[in-house]
Amino acid sequence: xxxxxxxxxxxxxxxxxxxxxxxxxxxxxxxxxxxxxxxxxxxxxxxxxxxxxxxxxxxxxxxxxxxxxxxxxxxxxxxxxxxxxxxxxxxxxxxxxxxxxxxxxxxxxxxxxxxxxxxxxxxxxxxxxxxxxxxxxxxxxxxxxxxxxxxxxxxxxxxxxxxxxxxxxxxxxxxxxxxxxxxxxxxxxxxxxxxxxx
Amino acid sequence: xxxxxxxxxxxxxxxxxxxxxxxxxxxxxxxxxxxxxxxxxxxxxxxxxxxxxxxxxxxxxxxxxxxxxxxxxxxxxxxxxxxxxxxxxxxxxxxxxxxxxxxxxxxxxxxxxxxxxxxxxxxxxxxxxxxxxxxxxxxxxxxxxxxxxxxxxxxxxxxxxxxxxxxxxxxxxxxxxxxxxxxxxxxxxxxxxxxxxx
Numbered sequence: 280x281x282x283x284x285x286x287x288x289x290x291x292x293x294x295x296x297x298x299x300x301x302x303x304x305x306x307x308x309x310x311x312x313x314x315x316x317x318x319x320x321x322x323x324x325x326x327x328x329x330x331x332x333x334x335x336x337x338x339x340x341x342x343x344x345x346x347x348x349x350x351x352x353x354x355x356x357x358x359x360x361x362x363x364x365x366x367x368x369x370x371x372x373x374x375x376x377x378x379x380x381x382x383x384x385x386x387x388x389x390x391x392x393x394x395x396x397x398x399x400x401x402x403x404x405x406x407x408x409x410x411x412x413x414x415x416x417x418x419x420x421x422x423x424x425x426x427x428x429x430x431x432x433x434x435x436x437x438x439x440x441x442x443x444x445x446x447x448x449x450x451x452x453x454x455x456x457x458x459x460x461x462x463x464x465x466x467x468x469x470x471x472x473x474x475x476x477x
Numbered sequence: 478x479x480x481x482x483x484x485x486x487x488x489x490x491x492x493x494x495x496x497x498x499x500x501x502x503x504x505x506x507x508x509x510x511x512x513x514x515x516x517x518x519x520x521x522x523x524x525x526x527x528x529x530x531x532x533x534x535x536x537x538x539x540x541x542x543x544x545x546x547x548x549x550x551x552x553x554x555x556x557x558x559x560x561x562x563x564x565x566x567x568x569x570x571x572x573x574x575x576x577x578x579x580x581x582x583x584x585x586x587x588x589x590x591x592x593x594x595x596x597x598x599x600x601x602x603x604x605x606x607x608x609x610x611x612x613x614x615x616x617x618x619x620x621x622x623x624x625x626x627x628x629x630x631x632x633x634x635x636x637x638x639x640x641x642x643x644x645x646x647x648x649x650x651x652x653x654x655x656x657x658x659x660x661x662x663x664x665x666x667x668x669x670x671x672x673x674x675x
Contacts, residue, residue: 341550341671343541349563352539354552356671365547471669473539473554 281311295320296329298451324459334464338362340371344378350475353381356468364463373457373465379443380450381470386437389467394435402431437467479509493518494527496649522657532662536560538569542576548673551579554666562661571655571663577641578648579668584635587665592633600629635665 283306291302291313297320309315320326336358345352357374364370380386388394406427410420433439438451448456450467458465481504489500489511495518507513518524534556543550555572562568578584586592604625608618631637636649646654648665656663 337674339673340547341543341673342547343543343550343552345539345541349538349540352541352552354541354550354669354671356673358674469671471552471671473552473667473669475537475539475554475556476535 283307283311287311287313291316291320295326296332297325298329298455301325325455328455328458331458331462331464334360336360336464336466336468338365339466339468340365340374342371342374342378344375344382346382351382352473353378353470355381355470358466358468359461360463364461367461369457369461370465373453376442376444376453377437377450377467377470380440381437381472383443384437384440385472386440386470387435388437389469390438391432391436394432399428402428437470481505481509485509485511489514489518493524494530495523496527496653499523523653526653526656529656529660529662532558534558534662534664534666536563537664537666538563538572540569540572540576542573542580544580549580550671551576551668553579553668556664556666557659558661562659565659567655567659568663571651574640574642574651575635575648575665575668578638579635579670581641582635582638583670584638584668585633586635587667588636589630589634592630597626600626635668 283303287306288299288302291297291306292299295302295317297305301320301323302316305316305319306313309319317326338361339356339358341354341356343352343354355374355378357370357377359365359370403424406424407420409427410423415423433441438449438454440450442448442450442453445453454465454467481501485504486497486500489495489504490497493500493515495503499518499521500514503514503517504511507517515524536559537554537556539552539554541550541552553572553576555568555575557563557568601622604622605618607625608621613621631639636647636652638648640646640648640651643651652663652665
């Protein structure tokens, strides 16, 4: 089996705009064959979906989900390129899935870019002190902290969370697949979650 | 007609817990007769409603309103004392009225206590400069600024806004009347308003 180098992954990313993990997986499945990997990404719609990610999204909908019992509610804004798509069932199903995800998994931000530098510093500080208190060797503490920070992102960032209705996929996967299906760029712009008494 | 003094108004407030304007009005209508004024407040349910205002509200509902077209949505948390009341139609009608009010009138905060000192200072500054630019005499500028600040509160604070479905009443009036009708303390805890692209 051919070795998949970081250089190869980068080249494929540059050509297709697809994510690193998708490129790595496509190359592995194509046994290092570049053309096959691109074909594979295209078939999955991932290459074209990623290319759409730069396009302006000024249309969309505001969608709400109220959990049975009326003690928990979510409001989301999902953007797309045209009002035509905003009215489709596929788009609305995606909006509903996102709103229910927010209700169930309580993310704090949409993506890791939305986590403030102060918040990251505070998290790192906690993890560092934890590792020290647990008597971990100094030289591996940075690695432990990085690992815990990744876990923090996976739990707090909506796009990195496992999709509650299908935990094999992340919300980013769901988003990419929806873009591929609908054929327009889509963005989860913002969300808010009210729980009674919070 | 009897003169209504500030002292009389204060005494009636202390006894009933009703608001200053309500007490003043009740005294004027009762021609200064204290017992009549109390009776009047009781009949309107205002005295007892005000007395309920101190009671703990840890139940309630999260309610959403999505404006037709799905480009504007509101999420509100309305609190009451018991889950029993939270399930009543009267309570839900109030929650819906509040959510539609937020959608239509775009308040910034629930009450004037929620306006930050910085925001007030910034508003005062603008009004002061406006008045100076318009060449208003120095000695009346403070009065002009106070007047404009009251107008700002009436527009920005949900509780002070005119109720869009009946502009003769404020949202505070609607709240007080709903408390009187339902017989439990009610609080508008928070709201959020998403408009597409905002």
